[in-house]
Amino acid sequence: MIDLYLNLPVWVQATIKGLIAIGVLIPVAGACSMAERKVSAWIQGRPGPNRAIVPWVAWIPFVGKALQRLGVFHLMADGAKFVFKEDVVPGHVNKFYYYVAPLVALIPALCTIVVVPFGAYIDATTETLKPLILADVDVGILAVFAIGSLSVYALILAGWASNSKYPFLGGVRASAQLISYELSMTLSVIPVFLWVNAPGGNGTLSLFDVVESQSQAGFLGGMWFIFLMPMCAFIFLVALFAETNRQPFDMPESESDLVGGFHTEYGEFKWSLFFVAEYVHMTIGSGVFVLLFLGGWNPLPWIPLEMVISSMPMWLGALVGVGCFLGKTFFFIFFFMWVRWTLPRFRYDQVMKLGWQKLLPLAIANVIFYALAIAMIELS
Amino acid sequence: MPDILFHLFAFLTLASSVAVVINHNAVNSALAFLVGLVGVSGLFVLLDSFLLAVLMILVYAGAVVALFLFIIMLLDMQGGERKSFSKPTAVAAVIGSALLVVCSMTLIRSFGGLDAPDAASILPVGANLKHYGDQLFTTYLLPVQVVGFLLLTAMLGVIVLSKKFDGMGDVK
Amino acid sequence: MSFKTVERKPLTFAERTYVPQIVNGLMTTFKKMVKPNETLEYPEARPPIPEGYRGVPTLVKDPNGREKCVSCQLCEFVCPPKAIRIKPGEIDPTSDSAHVEKAPEAFDIDMLRCIYCGLCQEVCPEEAIWLQNVFSLSGYTREEMVNDKDKLYELGGTLPDKHFKWDQKKAAEDRGNAAH
Amino acid sequence: MIQPAKPDLVTVFIDGKEIAVPKGTNVIEAARMVGTDVPHYCYHPKLTVAGNCRMCLIELGMPMADRATREPIMDPETGKQKINWIPRPQIGCGTTVVPGMHVKTQSPMVKECREGVMEFLLINHPLDCPICDQAGECKLQEQATGYGRGYSRFIEQKNVKPKRTQLGPRVTLDDERCVLCSRCIRFCQEVAKDDVLGFVDRGSYSTLTCYPGKELTNNYSLNTVDICPVGALTSTDFRFKMRVWFLKQSNSICTESSVGANTVVWSREGVIYRITPRQNDEVNDTWMADSGRILYKEVQSGNRLKPTSDLKTSVAAAGSLLQDGAVAVVGSGRSSVEEQFLTAKLAKQLGATSYIVARHGEEDGLLISKDRNPNTRGALVTGLISDLPATELSDLSADIDAGKVTTILSVGEDLTAAGLSAEQLAKVTLVYLGSHANATSAAAKVIIPTLTVFEKSGSFINQQFRLQKFASTIPGLAGAADDRVVLDQLLADVGGASAGSDLPSVWAELSAQIPAFANTAYANIPATGLLLDSSNWSGLDFPEGESLHFKPAAAEATA
Secondary structure (H helix, E strand, O other), X not given: OHHHHHHOOHHHHHHHHHHHHHHHHHXXXXXXXXXHHHHHHHHOOOOOOOOOOOHHHHOOOOHHHHHXXXXXXXXXXXXXXXXXXXOOOOOOOOHHHHXXXXXXXXXXXXXXXXXXXXXXXXXXXXXXXXXEOOOOOOOHHHHHHHXXXXXXXXXXXXXXXXXXXXXXXXXXXXXXXXXXXXXXXXXXXXXXXXXXXXOOOOOOOOXXXXXXXXXXXXXXXXXXXXXXXHHHHHHHHHHXXXXXXXXXXXXXOXXXXXXXXXXXXXXXXXXXXXXXXXXXXXXXXXXXXXXXXXXXXOOEXXXXXXXXXXXXXXXXXXXXXXXXXHHHHHHHHHHHHHHHOOOOOOOHHHHHHHHHHXXXXXXXXXXXXXXXXXXXXXXX | OXXXXXXXXXXXXXXXXXXXXXXXXXXXXXXXXXXXXXXXHHXXXXXOOHXXXXXXXXXXXXXXXHHHXXXXXXXXXXXXXXXXXXXXXXXXHHHHHHHHHHHHHHHHHHOOOOOOOOHHHOOOOOOOXXXXXXXXXXXXXXXXXXXXXXXXXXXXXHHHHHOOOOOOOXXX | OOOOOOOOOXXXXXHHHOHHHHHHHHHHHHHHHHOOOOOOOOOOOOOOOOOOOOOOEEEOEOOOOOEOOOOOOHHHHHOOOOOEEEEEEEOOOOOOOHHHOEEEEEEEEEOOOOOOOOHHHHHOOOOOEEEOOOOOOOOOXXXXXXXXXXXXXXXXXXXXXXXXXXXXXXXXXXXXXXXX | OOOOOOOOXXXXXXXXXXXXXXXXXXXXXXXXXXXXXXXXXXXXXOOOOOOOOOOOEEEEEEEOEOOOOXXXXXXXXXXXXXXXXXXXXXEOOOOEOOOOOEEEOOOHHHHHHHHXXXXXXXXXXXXXXXXXXXXXXXXXXXXXXXXXXXXXXXXXXXXXXXXXXXXXXXXXXXHXXXXXXXXXXXXHHHOOOOOOEEEEOOHHHOEXXXXXXXXXXXXXXXXXXXXXXXXXXXXXXXXXXXXXXXXXXXXXXXXXXXXXXXXXXXXXXXXXXXXXXXXXXXXXXXXXXXXXXOHHHHOOOOOEOOOOOOHHHHHHHHHHHHHHOOXXXXXXXXXOHHXXXXXXXXXXXXXXXXXXXXXXXXXXXXOOOOEOOOOHHHHHHHOOOOOOOOOOOHHHHHHHHHOOOOEEEEEOOOOXXXXXOHHHHHHOEEEEEEOEOOHHHHHOOEEEEEOOHHHOOEEEEOOOOEEEEEOOOOOOOOOOEOHHHHHHHHHHHOOOOOOOOOHHHHHHHHHHHXXXXXXXXXXXXXXXXXXXXXXXXXXXXXXXXXXXXXXXXXXXXXX
């Protein structure tokens, strides 16, 4: 099986990998949307969607009921609805950009997964830990940032092409906000890479290496970066919220003042693409956070994955790694939702002020502090 | 395969560059510029220069063009009437044409006259992060700092020009 | 008008970072999340109806099974949206409640018009019309939404009152007849 | 300032207000003239005074004078003559005014008296207002609210009396509700002249009943229901039909006979529930016959003519028939003045002879006259006929047999009832305008359904030559047209000059063309009617004998 796969041409392999990534990410995004509704319901003291059921599933004695209560079929119903709804296009829009915007939203979101490792296994031949990743390039985190940064065009294009004032305002806000927080975000990961790329070592930006450096032996080596650099994690997290347009930073779609923001004029399937893109961003953002600060696939601080899976078969070890990683990621997705249903939305001026006057200086100070600290450790 | 991709990206880059110039609509131009940058970045990837490709996208596509668009949208620059030729325009056109002719002549005359450089002799500057860092902080330290300083000055100038200060009355 | 300026305590540093408040908020919402639901799953679980709730107006019978309404038409008169329509009628002289003389022949309440104000209940001199706890009424046609007499008695049931006004009246009549 | 009283006027002071009233007026009527209501049950202005309910108690006083010298005794404080108040209250109904009389209708004593009387009246009252038909127009309700104490101190057993006595075919009695005012007894004795009612037993056992072996069967029995101040006497026909507060009241005229009793028609949402008399002291006082009260049933009767085609088509069909042959027009003594006028115009346009059919019945000397057409005199005044009509159309019958008449227009008249045979009807082409089906409508070629008197407006002229108007009380039957509109359109269709069919236009024409109506407009006819100059028809021998407020011209001449 694996041989067959390896014998395929490179581009076929890449296509298969890509399809698998899409096949996993889009259902995850869907599940996130349902999770969001359930979490919001629980926080507000309601049961949330729990009615829809497919008849023949209902016949399964216990599971059917459980699935119904979880609202799984609402998700399917929603999906079907998006597909079958009439495709309404407002008459005043710029047709080309109006259609392109949802694609522009989804493509970068799905592309980022290429450079994000989501697990590790012990290679049988070399007895070393290898990442489970679609494309292991040493620019890793930069590629994530680069591709991720393109998603802003979806918002700008959607807002501009809609030719309507609320979407336009949403688009303008999106462009300003995403640029503002990208700076802090990028700056916040510099200390992590300073630490990983010890002087004299082979310079790397690979996320796999970041996780590896969190699973070394010893007190500092096995320490996850969230404990070592809490300020970095904090800045990264805040910027991540802003970058993914999540509450309390969801200025571009801010329902209370902009109706629906950039996607006001969108409906049915096109709208659902924005929707999926947002959740894919959130998923990948959470994944990157886990990789950078929460030890990736390592089950616990100071307990590296290698230690746990060395006696297991390869496939089981890989599964445990992926499981650990996904568990943490899903917790973070939950955290996103938790925050969304806890905090009120900022005002736009507060968002800008926070980004430029608070977060950016803090990030710069943080970089200087860790640069000095690491230099001192290295010199001593 | 890489040949096809090269031609694809090259065409993409050139076509979008032309589109940037000839488009009436500023937003269209900006987006064509974006596509051009993606094309360039693709070319870098084909050169195995991932770092440059990523930086291209991250800095130019991700931030600079977005900023352009932000400004364009904020100022609502919609094509507008084409201005008739004024004297400076005419002069600029003449100089530009002259430069184009000189460049073309040089290109045509040197066709086939240049040897392809030995691949091994080129330093893998853009391909490797460490090399890139080394070069940036050693060989090119001064140029980078100078250019950076220049940018800073330009930025300050923009702020001074665009901001209304108290006591300046109705000066724009 | 005099006013007083209240000095606000300046925010502490921790407060200004906003972080402790966020953590607090997260704690609160998490607590809410693990708590049981506040809402009812409506069709299966029904809310408790408080005493004196003004639901769908109904007609009631007395403990003897006699219809209490004597079709005085005061409710029809007082009804602000004119939802009530009564056709008065005479009780069959051979029936047990012939001494009451009058009962509605037809009694319609148009629930598409009813505003649940309860004036009919308030005005009724015989305590025959009651707004009871039915709050969800639906139908496929307009005709279905007009409650006729049978439906109103079906919804209303029996009022366990102890007045027995008409029984006393009948007893007095019998006493009077015996005395003569 | 005291003005010198006119010889037949008496100056009295009611609650300090000075008023001159005709001699012989009682205090209740005098108080009514100053706008003060003195509550009462037994008193009725058209009946004798009984004075047995005691509700109208008032305080009386006369100016004080020295017994010996007849000198007025002045009050030094006000400078006016002192009033000598009678220490006990007096009944208002039984007290006739005398000059200088002072009356208090609002004093504390009067108030207390009223409260006491109300309390007594309510002691044995069953309080079954929810099922009582009088509720809403019940004096007991009104005065208990206005003058009663508002609560009851009576905790004993109430009296039990018969609840559903049939006094006659049309009147039901609930004795428990009776306040023993005796209005009904007096009515039967004094107005209906049929003395059948009386009280039996004493004290709280007093009961209204018919004399043994007698029944309240006279044709005026329902007037007792009207004058009953409480719900004791109720109309069997109206019993439990509808609460009075839902009913719309419209003024109308009884069409039973040429008396033209003034009525009020009570309807709700296009359905008439009852007819009651309307006070007109020149015609019917406050009475009307029972037989006139059931006339409304014709509105809903099964043989109403329903439209089969739209008015325009029917009128065109009728018009072409009428223009073809030798026409005779049979108008109606039941049509209004306006309709008769339009009929006359139509007949003139067609060059036709016009007839109306007389209807005669028993007269009772009270409110039913011999002429059972409400508007025979209207036909005379409008020129539809020039002589008194006969009950049988023998001239027309002869004309048909002779072939002189080939087409007949009948305005609501059944020609078979007027002496024409079915064969004769078959010979001619019939056009029928009317509200109900009959033998004539069955034989008619064109039928145009019209409205009943309750559905249209107009006026009648009664036996006194009194022009009285009636208003439409309910909307007309769907599709049926007003007679005036039909006649006007027919007139236009056969080439006549139409001046419009609405009342003001017809009356503009009427006042211009009919000398008796000169300077009269429909809107200006008073509610009590307008007496016309009848001298033009004084030579005619009208069939009516003497009745209430009417003496035949001949009798008047001899008197």
